[in-house]
Structures are given as structure tokens and as C-alpha cells.
Amino acid sequence: MSNTEKPLYSIKDISRLSGVSIATLSRYFNGQSIRLSNEEKVKKVLEETGYRPSIAARFMKGSSSGVIGLIVPEINHPFFAMIAEGVMQEARSKGQLVLCGSSAGSIDIERQVIDQFSQSILDGLIYIPVAKAENLPAIENFRNLPLVITARKNIIKGVPHIYHDGEKGGYLSTRYLIQLGRKRIGFIASFWDPPCANTELLSFMEQPASNTFSSVDRFRGYVKALKEANIPYDPDLVVVTGYGHKSGVDAATSLIGRFSGCNGIIAMTQAVANGCASQFKRQGYTIPSDISIILFDANESKADYTFTSIELHLIEMGRESVRSLNGLIEGKPVSSICLDVELCVRDTTAILKHT
Template sequence: MRKVTVQDVAALAGVSPATVSRVLNGGSVKEDLASRTYAAIETLGYEIKTKKKHNISREHAFIGVIVPDISSPFYSEIVSGILKEALLYQYEVIIKSSEGSQYKEKECLEQLSHLPLHALIYYPMATIDYLYEIDIYKQIAIVIGGRENISTPFSHVYFNNEKAGYLATKYLTKLGKKRIYYLGPIHELEKPITSIQELLSLEEEPNKGFYVSLKRLEGYKKALSEENIPFDLELVSLCGYTWQDGYEAARAIITKMLDVDAIIAVNDMVATGMLKFLKEQGIRIPEDLSIIGYDNRSIAEISEPPLTTIDQNAYELGRECVLSAMKQLQEHKIESRSLDINLVIRHSTAATNL
């Protein structure tokens, strides 16, 4: 079988070979181009070879990476960070996308198990039981990315989602907001958790760290409690991740006539979809209603108005996962690391006029 080349990847992604090269070396590339490039890499099975930066003598080895959606700008940034850091340690990186399927996730684990892996960086859907079924994963460094402390034998690197929910809510209360709608992300399962009651039932589960929605909600509830604002289930729901999901969520919120004065959205894309619907209804942002997004993607800066948002550095998350894997390999150190987040204040939020 003919070996897949950079030119093949470029042709499938609809980009230039130079763009593919920049992506592979962790260079600056527009989000959509990087996403298309990573999707082509995964589709074609292109093996990413990193350049040698250290004179380390050891056998040829790989870092395996499994993410839920390689075409997602969020995960493509994570992969860029992984590639950049792996470059320093002479590892080849093999990327697999589970495409939001637990079955495909298991298939990815089986495929990677046939390679001489030294480490696996794994962003699981809802269970890591498959890891225990394959012998190689008992012998190599494992880093669970994006999930909080779901299994003690492995290292974890994740964002502080509770703090994110807290910061967003606390800021809105300081602006005088009392009716703050929390729109959490539907957990990425083949059978998604779509009701807030179902999500709340998981609060005592040992693996609740899987659920980003739940951690953000804990921060939301804490901030409300500190301001003596009662928690109201009517002001909480779950949503998908797209612009259209945001548009429809805004329609549902307005239809319920809940007298909302602020919304915390799933991500920046959802927030921009909400902005579109609300403007169509003559609702002014931020004069009538404030909105906060998540991720601090480029769309947050160019939306109208520019979005106040939670900044999560996906690129840094990827880098830190590699560093955590190296600590396991070199120091036999298992760690749990929470990466900090920040609130970026722009023009989609404003104080309530009393």
C-alpha cells in the first residue's frame, strides 16, 4: 500500500502542503483549516513524525491520542498543543477520533494497542473500562484529558469547570442580575443526558468528573448561594454545541417567559446563535439581557456585540497532557492537575439599570 503523504492530506483537507506542515509543527493556523487538516490526517491514517530536539537514545515509540471529534476547533487546538510538546521528546503521534461513539472509542483503543506505545492521551466519552481489557494499557503512561479524577491509577489534566461556572455566575450577580439562566453542555454520550434532573441525579456518582455540565453547575449554585439567590430548576437546562442549538435554546427560553436577565451559554458558538435569535426579537444585548459564553474562540471577539466569555486554553491543555505523560515515564509520577481558567469581559454583559 502506498504511504500517505503530506500532499495527500493537503488534497483531502483542501489546503496547501505548507498549511499541513504548519499544523504538524504546531504553528499558527486558522481554526477551520486546522480542523480540516486533522480530520484528513485521521481519515487517511497519516503518521505524524516529530522532529528530534533532544539527543535521547531509545527505541522508536509513539504517543497515542484519542479525542471525541478531531474536526472540532476545541479538540484540534488540543491536538496542536500535543504535537508541539511531543516535538521536544522525539515521539511520533498517532491521532484517533472516536466520532462521539463509545463503540468507535473501543475500536480506537484496539488499533493503537498494536503500536509500540509509550503513552496514551485519552479524552473518553463516559467510561474507561475498555482500558482494563487490553494488556498494553496496564504497562504504559496514561493521561485522561478533560475529565476530573475518574480513575486513580491514571493521571488527569482538566480545566477547573466548577470555577468556570462560579466566575461567570458571580460576575453576573455583581452586575445586579438575579434571574440567571444556566445552559449546560449535553454530555457527549451516545444516549445524551438531556434533562437537568437526570444530571443532578449523578451528583453522588464516583465518576461525576466525566460530566462537565455538573461541575459547571456546582459553581453556578455556589455563586447563587453566596448572594442569597435561590436555585431555580426552571432556569437550568442542557443544550448541544452548535450555533443552531443556541438559536433554538434562546427561542425556548423566551417562549417560557421566565423573565431572564442573563444567560450563561454552553460555548461561544451557542452564545452567538442565541444573540441572533434575541436580536430578531428586538431584545438588546447587553441593555436588556447579558450573555456569557465559554472557550474564548475567535468568534467571541468578532460577534456583535463581542462576547464576555470564559477563556479555556485548549492548546495549553494539550501541552500539559504530554508533560504529564513524560512525568509518568521519567519519574513514575501519577498526578491530577486542574488548569486555571479566566473570565474575559467584553460587551455582551452590562449592569442592570435600577
């Protein structure tokens, strides 16, 4: 071991160095009262060693807290809020409590939340990472804790993932717009932290790191449908942006400014679709006759239009995540699950009438 490396301590080491039993340490780490002299010994050793207890060290074998963790990129975002609702419904039906944390779309905050959760009393963790291919937070403190990744795929090897068939969603939405006679279809790719520009998205799609992004997964379906219909791919019809209303406004402004001739739009969220539609309307375009719009998982209660959408069944995704996590907690083999999607036709798509 080099001089710069810190020694790794186990719970047994802390027991030996402090002179207290593992059972006493377990009570201390769980917030239970122990003899004051023992508490002082433990604190002294923890300060000297820098030891931070992992979840695995918190419980005696076979014990359970009845609490599971949920980490989401943004709790106020409708997409994640619906998943969280499903998680809580299923957990409640099993008599479990849910400790929820938000990373606010930030890798740094996400790392802090993971660190805080690693010091909490959890039986397992449902984790929706900020979809960034590089610098994913280390989760070493959860190495021995049951873990499920939700709404993403191929994030952490050997961990079950619960995700939707994003490629199918991108394909169904693009194919439907083509069937309506629309061949200039804009794709608005939303990211918390964009990995590339619109001109690079096609090549980025071929990189292994792209698998962590739901927007890229949907983009694959978009490209597949265009190719199937012999429609040339045009990067000017692709906009890389964020997730909010302003992102949609900016995306529509970009498409108009590029003179792209866009007559169809695929948006990742309702907020983006609302912003996009409002900007097109301000510029004199009519929805859906001039420009038809399809989004992923519409929430009609907050929609400016009754959008045609790819339905994702987010509450069921949350419930399925808890079922998988409980399978891991019970020691059962659990595989990744790809949930199906379907196209729901509403008012924002129409046949293109040629003049």
C-alpha cells in the same frame, strides 16, 4: 474456568505454541520481516488462540517508538483542536510524533479507536473520553501503557488527569453576572450524550458519576454562586443540550418559551453562545443590555460577538498533558493537575438597567 470463558494467553504462550522466540514475535508484531516459515507458524497460532498483542508485548524492555497517541471526542471541535495543537507542539519539541484519533462523540466509535490504537506502536496515550458516566470503554490493552486523561477528572482511578477548575469557572461567571444586577441567569449545559433532563441536573450533580462531565463541574459553580447570593435555584433557567450552533438556538427558544425572564446566559461553547445570541436577537432582545452572555473559552476568529469568557488556556493543557505523559514514560511519579481559569470581560456583558 467456566466453559464460556476463553483462556488468556501471554506473549510467552504464543512463543511456546508457535515454536518461535519472543524476539522473533516482537519483530513480527512491529511489522518487521521474519522467516516465512516462522510467519506461517505465528499466524496459525494467532488464529487458533485469538491472541491480540498488547502494547507491552510489542517492545523489548527499555525500547521506545517515539510515538504517542491522542484520542479526542471530535477533532474539528475548537476545544479539542486547541488541546491537540498543544499536544503536538510539546511532542514536536521532544522529537515525538503524535498518532491522533477521533471518536466523533460516540462511545462505540471510541471503543473502536481504542482497539485500533492498542495494535499500534505507541510509547504512551493521552485520552480525552467522551464524557459518559456509564459504559466507559475498557482499556485493558493499555493496562501497562503510560496513560494520561485530559480535560476530564475522576475517569479512571490511579491514572493522572489534566483538567481545568470547572467549578471555579462556573462560579466566577455566575457571580459576575449577579454583580451586574442579573438574577435570572440561564445555564446551558452541553453534553455529547445527556445523562439527565434539566429538572434532574441538580440531583444528578450529587452523584459520583457526575464527576466525569465538565458541564456538571461548571454547574456546581453556578449553583454555589446562586446560593451565596441567596438567589433561589430555578430549573426552568437550565437547558440540557448539545455543543453546536443549533443547540444554542434551541436553548434560547426553550428559555423564551418557558417565560423564564432570563437576563443572563452561561454557555459551554462559542457555537452554542452564537446560536443562543442569534435567536435572542431574532426575538427582539439586545445583547448585552437585555441579555448578557458568558461562555467558556471564546475563539474570537469565529465569534459573532466579542464574548466575555472564562479563559481555559487549552494549548497549555495539551502541552502539560505531554509533559505528564513523558514523566510516566520515564518512570517518574506523576500526579493529577488542576489548571486555573480566569474571567475575561469583553463586550457581551453589561450592567442591567432597570426601567
